[in-house]
Amino acid sequence: MRAVKLVGHELIEVREAPEPRLQGDTDAIVRVTHTAICGADLLPFHGHTPGFELGTTLGHEFVGIVQDAGDAVGGLQPGQRVVNTSMTSDGSCSHCRAGRVTQCASRALFGYSGVYPRLDGGQADLVRVPRADRCLWPIPDDVSDEDAVFVADILPTGFVAVQRAAVGAGDVAVVLGCGPVGLMAVMCAVGTARRVIAVDGIGARRRLAMELGASAVEPAAAAAAVHDSTGGLGADAVIEASGAAAALTAALDLVRPQGVVSVVGAHFEPAFPLNNGLMFEKEITLAFAIGNPGRDRERLLAMIQEGALRPSRVITDTVALDEAAAAYRAFDAREATKVVLTT
Ligand SMILES: [Zn+2]
Known part of the structure; x- marks a missing residue:
């Protein structure tokens, strides 16, 4: 499969990578259809995130179709269209139990390996999603992929x-x-x-x-x-x-x-x-404050359904995944305001 990787200082490459597999029974594999570039992706791009592991697949905003799910994933079926939360959380630590999910003791941000625990991102054909029942949420039929991808993070x-x-x-x-x-x-x-x-x-x-x-x-x-x-x-x-x-x-x-x-x-x-x-x-x-998609996404998806919000209005560039390197350059140069990559 293809994956957008940061391989050096300000150096993005779309590389062939092994397909991810379920590693635990709470994992899911998502076939990505739409994935956005976030301003936070530019921080490792410029070397501003000490510890970042070069070679990590970038991307913490994605929409796709559930391809496979572990035995303990109860709320999702293969074939469902879903959006992620940019960060994972365990739901069991003291912070999670108290509702401070963005401060989860084992939180990981997709595509930020080394800064947080190792976790490849969603700027790829496929992405492995740990704790999938907490991370993924089904997208209502009347919400477009382009609107839904904003619910992941921004x-x-x-x-x-x-x-x-x-x-x-x-x-x-x-x-x-x-x-x-x-x-x-x-x-x-x-x-x-x-x-x-x-x-x-x-x-x-x-x-x-x-x-x-x-x-x-x-x-x-x-x-x-x-x-x-x-x-x-x-x-x-x-x-x-x-x-x-x-x-x-x-x-x-x-x-x-x-x-x-x-x-x-x-x-x-x-x-x-x-x-x-x-x-x-x-x-x-x-x-x-840090955004909390897991807490707010149902309300935000409902606001999109009602027409109260249409976040896709800020998309300036929709680009094929293969063109990710040029898309990063345009976003970094502020020639593009919001870039969505499609597979
Ligand atoms: Zn936690």
């Missing part, structure tokens, strides 16, 4: 960003960074907030945000836009979806007193110059 991430920001009816919410995750947050906040101000330096991404119902500005214009929308009070909620330290600094400046800054951008900087004086004076809440 739609739940945008959704939790809005939840943690406590965006309320009539609020002014700011979304910093209109990559795919930021656009999911825009989609989830529009309709609740009275105004969503989307901030990004790239015109194509601002246009997508506007199509989703936000007003969109360049970073240099964000402070004035927030001032004008709130009578100078500041934004009720700011969602930081870029992962840049400068965006987090901007978020803390844009939020109103007693407002919430909700961070879903992936941050790895070990030190950050937090202005404690400002945090105290303004009583700011700063919250970090």
Whole structure:
């Protein structure tokens, strides 16, 4: 079978790989039909994830058909169309038992071997899925593959960003960074907030945000836009979806007193110059969150069914799996906003 592998620094190759087999009775094998490239895939691509095992098959967002399932997999049948959770969880550790599934003691992220326990990803013809009953979920017939693939990771991430920001009816919410995750947050906040101000330096991404119902500005214009929308009070909620330290600094400046800054951008900087004086004076809440597809996917799939969400609107490029190397380059260069690979 074909598999998209990171084999060197910024070097993607589609290689022939052995077909995965069931390794335990809770495993399933999925024949992948659609798989997306995530911003998080660019971190090992650039060597920003110490320990990453080169040769790992990438990809933690996929949709496909169950091909085989172990004897202990009760909820799935071969032939079913399913979407994954980007991370696996065991359901039995203290964190899982308490509902903190994203902090599972044995969590693994598909396609992130070495950073997490070894687990090849879904940018391939076939993928082995451990703990398949927890990881895979059947896709309703009236939800397209292109919409469903967002339920694996970034739609739940945008959704939790809005939840943690406590965006309320009539609020002014700011979304910093209109990559795919930021656009999911825009989609989830529009309709609740009275105004969503989307901030990004790239015109194509601002246009997508506007199509989703936000007003969109360049970073240099964000402070004035927030001032004008709130009578100078500041934004009720700011969602930081870029992962840049400068965006987090901007978020803390844009939020109103007693407002919430909700961070879903992936941050790895070990030190950050937090202005404690400002945090105290303004009583700011700063919250970090990881999307939880296993908790939120049924609600999100239902919202897609109702027409309340259509995440596939942000797909800019649908590319054959064989063209993955060029697709990664285009995504990294921000010539593509969201890339879906098809087998
Ligand atoms: Zn656990």
